[in-house]
Each structure stands twice: as structure tokens, then as C-alpha cells.
Amino acid sequence: MKQHAIGIFDSGVGGLTVCHELIRRLPNERFIYLGDTARVPYGTKSPATVTQYALEAATFLQGQGIKLLVVACNTASAVALPELREKLKLPVIGVLEPGARAAVAGGGCRIGVVGTEGTINSGSYERSLRSLAPEATVFSAACPLFVPLAEEGWAEHPVTRDVAGEYLAPLLRKKIDTLVFGCTHYPLLRKAIRSTVGPDIELVDSAASTATEVADLLYSEGLMAGEGEGEQQFFVTDVPTRFRRIGSSFLGAELHVVTQVHIG
Ligand code: DGL
Numbered sequence: 001m002k003q004h005a006i007g008i009f010d011s012g013v014g015g016l017t018v019c020h021e022l023i024r025r026l027p028n029e030r031f032i033y034l035g036d037t038a039r040v041p042y043g044t045k046s047p048a049t050v051t052q053y054a055l056e057a058a059t060f061l062q063g064q065g066i067k068l069l070v071v072a073c074n075t076a077s078a079v080a081l082p083e084l085r086e087k088l089k090l091p092v093i094g095v096l097e098p099g100a101r102a103a104v105a106g107g108g109c110r111i112g113v114v115g116t117e118g119t120i121n122s123g124s125y126e127r128s129l130r131s132l133a134p135e136a137t138v139f140s141a142a143c144p145l146f147v148p149l150a151e152e153g154w155a156e157h158p159v160t161r162d163v164a165g166e167y168l169a170p171l172l173r174k175k176i177d178t179l180v181f182g183c184t185h186y187p188l189l190r191k192a193i194r195s196t197v198g199p200d201i202e203l204v205d206s207a208a209s210t211a212t213e214v215a216d217l218l219y220s221e222g223l224m225a226g227e228g229e230g231e232q233q234f235f236v237t238d239v240p241t242r243f244r245r246i247g248s249s250f251l252g253a254e255l256h257v258v259t260q261v262h263i264g
Contacts, residue, residue, distance in 0.1 A: 002225050005030035005233070006214065007061030008070045009054075012040040012151050013247045014185030015072030018095060020251050021207035022070070023232065025215055028225045031232045032064050035247075036263070038237035041147045043116020043183065047079035050118060054080035058088055060235070060263040067223050070214060071095065074115055074182050074206070078122040091217055098213050099180055099206030100128035106202045108178030109136045112171040115182030117142040125182050139174045143167040143186070150185040153246040156192055164189065164196040172197065181205040188250055234258045 006026075008019050012035045019033050034057050036042075042050045054076040058069055069092045071077045071084065077094030085092045096119075103111055111133075113125045120142040129138050145163050154160045171179065179201050181187055187205045194203065218224040236243045240258035248255045 001067050002223055003030070004065050004067035005032045006068050006070060007032050007034070007058070007064065007066035008072045009034040009036065009057040009061060010073040010184055011036050011042040011075070012147075012185070013243060013250060014147070014150060014183065014188065016247050016251045017184050017187045017205065018070065018072035018207045018210055019232070021211040022214060023230065025211040026218070027230045028228050029230050030225070031230070032061060032066060033232065033234050034061055034261075034263075035234070035236045035243055037243055040151060041116065041144070042073060042075040043118045043147055044144055045118065047118065047122070050076055051080040051083055054084060055087060056263045058084055060261065062088060062090065066090065068093065068214065068217065070210065072184050072210075074099065074184060075118040078119045078124040091221065093210065093213055093217065095184060095206040095210050096124055096182070097128055098209035099182060099204070100125060100132055102204045102206060102209040103129060103178055103180040104133040104136065106178055106204065108202060109133075110174065110176045110178070111136050111138050112174065112176035112179045113138060113140045113182045114143045114146070114167065114171070114179065114186060115140070116147065117144055119182050125180065139171050139176060141167055141171055143183075146183065146189055147185045150188040151242070151246065153249070155188055160189055160192040161195060164192050168193070168196050176201060178202045178204060235261045237261060237263055
């Protein structure tokens, strides 16, 4: 079991921000990543549809013989985690709770959350943040155009800065001190977002705290891989060209082999 891979999925390239951190923290592990690129975005779809997609993605990864599943998508973490945990006979870790923990760790008391419509409408971040830091005030904003901009690779494009200005202005008027990226695609737009919010607001994402949670769980369950060459496999549900091109810059390594699969 220890030598089995860790499965990771997202709707597209966004989860690579989590995958990158996992590879950095757990270099001996094998990772199998699935980007459900045929059906991106998840964030504009109903909870029932996202849950169905998440179950199909998880079933594909389980079929690859994984020991643990990381749901590297806030939208799926917000709406599908209970069902995934019930249906899979595996430990399942989402990114939303780790994201909320990372947000309160900085000690901010006016916390802005940006995410997909699905994540923001679920109220999951607000609930998690309020239970972790009852004294904090939470402000949320859905930013649906951020996902296609990230998938397009427009990390620093003027259009991205304009869109960020529109979406973030209401949060800036609330004088937030912390901004949580409640979507794993958004760290890809970090530079445009940083130039919009200025230098003083703490920008938080869930990648590092998710990697810590995965490492702790592997250790406590005796599932940590021994010394060896870690490796990664990448699957997508549509043609891999764009995923390979954009994903490699965010993973920080070439994505030589990306295989297209059908999961629905
Ligand atoms: N990156 C995912 C998230 O964290 C999904 C974005 C989308 O497909 O809309 O929510």
C-alpha cells in the first residue's frame, strides 16, 4: 500500500498548484493527477453536477490503485466531500479546510475570500473561517472569469488586471487584511492580483497547508512511501495540448506525457 500513488484531481490546471507543493514536500511519493478539462469549469455548475463529476474523477483515480485522494478543487471540496468520503474506501483530503486554516494562521481579522460561484454560494469558507476564528469578519466574492483566464495562461495579461480590479474593488472597500484564494486556479493569477490589491494584504492559498495535511495523514496511517524515485502521471479528459503548455509553467517542470482518458 505504501508504494501506491496519491490521486489528485481538479477541473483543469488549477490543481497543479497543489500538486506542485505536494511533490516538493513528498518527493518519494508517486502522484497521479487528473484534470477534467473536458468539463472545466466546475464553478458555474450545480452542486449535483459537480458531485457527479467528482465521483467520476475519483472512481477513475481509484481504478489506478491509489492510497489517498486529494480533491485539489475548492468547488468539489465545498459540495462533494461527504459523498466522496462515503463512496470511496480511501482517505479523502479536500483543500477548503486547509485553505481556511492557512487564512487564520496569519492572524488577520478582516478576511476576504474569492472563489467560484459554486464555492462562494455554498458558504463553506465562511463557515470554516467562522468556526476557526469567530472574531474575524469574512467578506466573499465570486470571480467566475478568473478560471478561464488561468486556463488561457493569461497570468499577467492587462485583461486579467482589469478583471481583478472589478472583482476585488468591493473587498478592498471593506478594508480586508487577508485575501484567501478559494480556488486552486487563482494562485496562477497571483501577480495580477497582487498588483491590484497592493503590497499590504496577505495573499493565502491552500497548497502548503494541504500538503501538510497529506504528509501528516500518510505518517499517522503508516502510508508514507520509502526512499525512492517519486514520479508523476498526468491524465486529462480532453486533448492535452493546452494543459501541457500552460500546466508546465505552473508545475515548474515539463509535462512530457499527458494522456487523454474518458471518465464519464
Ligand atoms: N480549481 C477549481 C476550484 O478550486 C475549479 C474551478 C472551476 O473549474 O470552476 O474551485
